Amino acid sequence: MSLPSNIKQNLMPSEISFMTENEYIQILPRYSMKSIQLIGTKIPNLRALRREKVPLWVALILKSQGKCNIVIPDWLNLIYLKARYDEEVKFPMKFSDLPFNWIDLSKILLSKAPDDLPDPVHQLRSIIQDLREIRQVKTRKGLKEVNESNIGLSGLSLLEINELRPFMLSVMNKLREIHESVRHDDYDDEEVIDVDDDED
């Protein structure tokens, strides 16, 4: 009850980034290390120069100690991202195919493992910025089609949806209320869960 409503109903970008650190990523260890059994996950036996999949947070620790190289996912390079950008321009009604955590993952890798990247950091950063902007413009266009019952968000990443959520929920909830106000018998009001009735 005491939490601000924007934290209660929504995730902070830093929380999403934290969740992304639990995703698995390939690394190329430089040293050998015995496997470690942790609660909920297991770090496999690491042998020098043999690729293994570990959670991203483990990879980042090893990376910071200079004990591994991170194998950059195959979408994080200029050629692939440029192609996606062209796709965004070409199909104005569709979002191109990017991982659901592309913004946060690329931010982490760009800052923590710049020497493993195939292309210069500043170029990657600018193409990512371009992609984000063109997708934002598209999302904004899509808002014109909003209605009280459903919305299509295919292709958007978690972070992008999260940014949109407070706006979308409020507007759709209002539209639903207006819609239902003239239809007393269609719904049982008790069953509709009101996501938005808090006061700030």
Added chain:
Amino acid sequence: MKQNYWDVSDILASSEKIPTRFNFTVPGIGHLDNQPGKAIKKDTKVELPFWLAQSLAVAPVSGDASIIMLLAPDALNNTVQNAIKSDPVSIDLHSIAPNFYILAERWCALFTDEELSETLKKLCKERAYEINNFASNTSKQINNNFILSLDEFEKKLYKRTMESNRNLRDWLNDQA
């Protein structure tokens, strides 16, 4: 119509005055019309708060007639509705009624006014689009009149949208 007991906007909206006309002469309630002790005559026009007018208008006295008849409040008269239809973005909702949407929704529910509800939906959509534009673009002229014309619900919406956008922007720029 769903009502939220704890919602301040809801309470404020229900105390909004709307014009009514008495169908009967009712003795002893002159205080409603600034004439304490006297009767309110048939066909007198009196402004009553929504919560009172609503119950009086649906309570039948003799036959089908109820004590009062509801007249369209200024906030929802034809001029306003036409203004909404012609240009939803430039209309000053806050000066019409601070809780315009709730008031209008109640009206829809009372009269099952489908046309008004469609107009409202269009109004809500177009203004929401504009609100989002403003919220994601804080450098844009902040003291634009549009922001001042928002009703209470829209203000809240604007604040939420702006906070969400700022959260993400700050985080991306490593300021969070």
